[in-house]
Amino acid sequence: MVLDYSFWERAKRDRYKSLIESRGHPWELVYLKADPETLRRRLAVRNALEGPNCVTVSEDLLQxxxxxxxxxxxxxxxxxxxxEMNSVRPP
Structure with a gap:
């Protein structure tokens, strides 16, 4: 299973790790580091999308x-x- 979540705070990561381990499952944290300008470019594209699952992230929220x-x-x-990564979105 893949849980795609921001996990900005270590305490939250630790809670999820404990939950997974308590059920006897292994876990792996994958961290893709990106500088703020890369994040801004990606958010500009993402914020332009429309649809029921689209979420806009403002500059204030990013900060x-x-x-x-x-x-x-x-x-x-x-x-x-x-x-740097490639993603594929369903049509």
Whole structure:
């Protein structure tokens, strides 16, 4: 199973890890690091989309996320990479 969620705070990541482990399942955290300008470019594209599942992220909200983000450092089972990735959206 893949849980696609922002997990900005380590405490929230830890709660989900504990829940998964309590059910006897393994977990892996995948962290794709992206600089603020890359995030802004991606959000400009995403914010232009329409549909029932589209969520707009304003500059103010992005700033709040960035200021409160706790980078996954030294967390077991964490894997990181660059923020460059390709995604495919269903039609």
């Amino acid at each position: 709040r996320y960035l200021s409160g983000f706790e980078e996954p450092a030294g967390e077991a089972n964490a894997r990181s990479g660059s923020g």
